[in-house]
Amino acid sequence: MRILSFLFEIIGFGIGIPIGLLLGFFIFIYSEPDDVKDPIIKPLNEIDTGSLIDLLHEIPPWVKHPDYERIDWFNKALYDMWPYLDKAICGIIRSTAKPIFAEYIGQYQIKSIEFETLTLGSLPPTVYGMRVHESNENELVFEPAIRWAGNPHITVVLKLLSFRISAQEFIRRQVASLYLWPQTLEIPILDGSLSGAIKKPVGILHVKVVRALKLLKMDIIGTSDPYVKIKLSGERLPSKKTTIKMRNLNPEWNENFKLTVKDPQSQVLQFHLYDWEQIGTHDFLGMQIVPLKVLAPLEKKELTLDLVKNTNPYDPQNKKGRGQLVVELTYNPFIDDNAKYSGPLDASVAGENIGRSRKASIDFSCLSSLEAAGLLSVTVQGAEGVGGKNHTNPNPYCLVSFGSETKITKMLRKTQRPSWNEEFQFVLEEASLKDKIHIEVKSKRRFGFRRYESLGYIEISFSDVVHNGRIRGKYNLINSKNGVLHIEIQWNST
DSSP, X not given: OHHHHHHHHHHHHHHHHHHHHHHHHHHHHHOOOSSOOOOOOOOGGGSOHHHHHHHGGGSOHHHHOTTEEOOHHHHHHHHHHHXXXXXXXXXXXXHHHHHHHHTTTTSTTEEEEEEEEEEOOSOOOEEEEEXXXXXXXXXXXXXXXXXXXXXXXXEEEEEETTEEEEOHHHHHHXXXXXXXXXXXXXXXXXXXXXXXXXXXXXEEEEEEEEEEESXXXXXTTSOOOEEEEEEETTOOSOOEEOOOOTXXXXXXXXXXXXXXXXXXXXXXXEEEEEEOOSSSOOEXXXXXXXXXXXSOBTOOEEEEEEOBSOSOTTOGGGGSOOOEEEEEEEEEEXXXXXXXXXXXXXXXXXXXXXXXXXXXXXXXGGOOOBOSOEEEEEEEEEEESOOOSSOSSOXXXXXXXXXXXXXXXXXOOSOSSOEEEEEEEEEESSBOXXXXXXXXXXXXXXXXXXXXXXXXXXXXXXXXXXXXSEEEEEEEOBTOSSOEEEEEEEEEEO
């Protein structure tokens, strides 16, 4: 009986389950719940204010704000570039974190700190809109609206004694703390080494290369032909060079140079000495650096520098004597805006000193020269409507001339609306206030007759720039029908 009862239970269980599932399926399909209603679909103009506010956070900025641009093309490019950007960004993170980790190795029994895994994942950020506007300081400001629902995987492993400690959970909490909105993150696009490219000049460094002592013998006859290259860090301008002193291990130059300073707290003055060779590369004699922050403004400082092979203090080759370089340095900062408008500016009329305020009314026509040194900065921004009789579709470029110096912009091909945005600097020790700043737009062809043609020019009085400190605007080109030139000129005195 027990066997029959057990068999009947198994048969009943096997038949009951399929029947129950079948009944449940039909009940689920054919029954209509009372608490579920069809959604109400309305046009946006019929939706009430409260409902619209609930939807706003889901609407892209380019829909809500007319000054935001839709840039789907950028997101497509970002998606295609993301695998490479992931590797590049992670590489920068590793190289940046390596010296930071190294400071803790050996302390507190820490044997190593390293990234076990570091990837930003396969999902790139999405730019939902971009707002671009121009400021009064001739700058373009980009305001992107970015969302990133990524899948990064970052694990830092710390080896302490014989233990391995993972910091993944700590990193997750730190990243999660950034999710409290609104959140502002300042991300520098250029590193410190390039900061000079975006900073304005703040002063002039006067460098006098006096002499060198006991230089290395690089030539077969037991002598050298030395010269010095001078450069400020963060500058893209070519190095200044002294003359070559032939067959001399103790040369005297007494040559002066002027360099434009943009950040005296971080910039470094570099000296490199070479042995000149008529054929082949020039032999390296030695180098040395001087941080500008060691210089007191307006004070002359004479330094005797021991030449080394490189800046690595642990390199044993730096213990080898390479001679010395004697220099004189003077840093003259520009007068700030407050001093410009309240203090005197040295000038002379028939031997008499005249102190003036920039706000005061001064007859500049009576001034013949400017005794104070300074920096004249000319920024050629662009032009409109430039075209000549023969060069109707020109290849325009600009010549900027002041005194005996002439500087040139890059040439743009086949445009009547060129945009250069190039800045030129004229370091002045003494200049006449009667001088003119001459800027000419020209066009050049590669072949054919009349390869060059002037498209117009402007002339600005140097005294006007000194009087105002800075001028910026649009100027109609002389000898041009419709040409307009956009420029900014600034004077900084020391």
